[in-house]
Amino acid sequence: MNFTRWSARLPGTQRRAAARTDRGSVPAARGEYEQKSEPPADIPSVPCASAVPSLEELSVREILGELPALVALVYGPDHRVAYVNGAYAATFGPRPSGATAAESCPELAELGLLPLLDQVRRSGTSRTVKSRKAQSHPTDRPDRTDRSERTERPDRTEGSYTVTCTPVTCRGTAGILVHAADVTDHAEAAERLRTSEQRHRRTVVTLQRSLLPQELEQPDDLRVAATYRPGGEDAAVGGDWYDVITLGAGRTALVIGDVMGRGVRAAAVMGQLRTAVRAYARLDLPPHEVLQLLDGLAAEIDASQIATCVYAVHDPNEGCLVYASAGHLPLLIRAEDGSVQRAEDPTGPPLGTGGWLHTSGSIALPPGSTAVLYTDGLVERRGEDIDEGVASLERALSGAQGSPQVVCDRLIRSLGVTDDHDDDVAVLVLQHPARTGANAELFHNAALDLLGGIEAAPRARAFATGVLSSWRFPVELRDLGVLATSELVANSLQHGTPPMRLRLRRTDRRLIIEVTDGDDHLPRRRRAEPADEAGRGISIIATIASSWGSRRTPGGGKAVWCEFALPH
Secondary structure, X not given: OOOHHHHOOOOOOOOOOOOOOOOOOOOOOHHHOOOOOOOOOOOOOOOOHHHOOOHHHOOHHHHHHHOOOEEEEEEOOOOEEEEEOHXXXXXXOOOOXXXXXXXHOHHHHHOOOHHHHHHHHHHOOOEEEEEEEEEOOHHHOOOOOOHHHHHOOOOOOEEEEEEEEEEXXXXXXXXXXEEEEEOHHHHHHHHHHHHHHHHHHHXXXXXXXXXXXXXXXXXXXXXXXXXXXXXXXXOOOOEEEEEEEEEEOOEEEEEEEEEOOOHHHHHHHHHHHHHHXXXXXXXXXXXXXXXXXXXXXXXXXXXXXXXXXXXXXXXXOOOEEEEEEEOOOOOEEEOOOOOEEEOOOOEEXXXXXXXXXXXXXXXXXXXXXXXXXXXXXXXXXXXOOHHHHHHHHHHHHHOOOOOHHHHHHHHHHHOOOOOOOOOOEEEEEEEEOXXXXXXXXXXXXXXXXXXXXXXXXXXXXXXXXXXXXXXXXXXXXXXXXXXXXXXXXXXXXXXXXXXXXXXXXXXXXXXEEEEEEOOOOOOOOOOOOOOOOOOOHHHHHHHHOOEEEEEEOOOOOEEEEEEEEOOO
């Protein structure tokens, strides 16, 4: 095939009807020229117009042959090879003219170009595919010394190419010019970048998960489960966290939060806040006081980052959740009949903003109910009001039954959270089971109002003896319980003020003894000297009990408690 016939029909080129003039004879000597003045030195010289070749004088074959890009020309409905340039032959080997591309050019099939050639021929428009991989044949390469060969790696066996297929015509015959640019270096750099980003993401996810509780504490009266889902590959890991903290005397703190921002910094701030929450929880403070302390700490950690948080405390004696919220989404309560209640108030600004006095609210958590705490990734969708997402969660929770982990999984599925989700998600589910039959026999409460001054002490001992005997505790445990009751009541009678109350409580794991009074001075353990007549009560409690503690009560006053682990 005469390739020069195709050269004039390449897209974007047109024949120029350049006017030709007689050039005349070549002068024999310098003297035949007219003497002309020299141009000023500051004016650049313009090359002679006759030194610039016209388009018709250029050989397309020579131009394409010198290109570092891979060029091939095919024609006809079965795409027969008309031409391949030197770079193409050096990469994939020489290709016989007249052979079909399907038979002689396996690299085109490997690049996925054979269907594309058909599309270009039918549509008459150019098509481009990016970063397609194909095996090269370096043994077929000639010994070339041009720049394109010097920069290539001779050991490369696979390359990436961006290919453009352009339709061309000549005298009614349709052809396609295939232009392939070697983008292997760019593809490898992009792959290294993706690998680095994936490694960074895995590091952040590992850090995030390591800062979350590895195993949730399981309170006596509640069943708890939680789920954390990082965002998809295109979403940076955020600062969602949750925790369950047993406070003693059967009380449990539950917390969930979300640090604004993404990446390692958000995860680090989250880890500091979670650690601080556990420390403040050990002080057994009301929820709003815990958030007040966190607010100041968040501003100290990083004033540019804020966080939302809900801190709630479950007290089995009260049958409710006492909570405080710092800019977080409302927790939801599902009753045993399937109705869902939203905890609306109170809500303060996010942590780290300062200047706000947080307050606590309460919501009932009766037996058979389920509470859900969650982060915004579960309900927030682009282009949709977040209240609609919370309403969708309420509908999903209304029909969610089963264990806490089952409820977690159902909520995740119902809200459409997948591996490609654009935000991380944390969900914390707690259930207050309704116990019946033999199970209910493992949970009992008994209380006595301490009236009448010092006469209350022997009545308290007698009351504890009778109750612990009716609960069929071993003699040793019963005697320790009576001794602890005597010391706690004596301490309250001596240092506290009315009203005073003794409460005994048993679960399937422990015996809890608690005494409340109207004085808000918290006792502390101290070393009693041999001559001291008082000061040994708390030391005795700390010695014989599994754990003990004290806290201020919401209405004023305090509660002092101790626990005994039940034998298996």
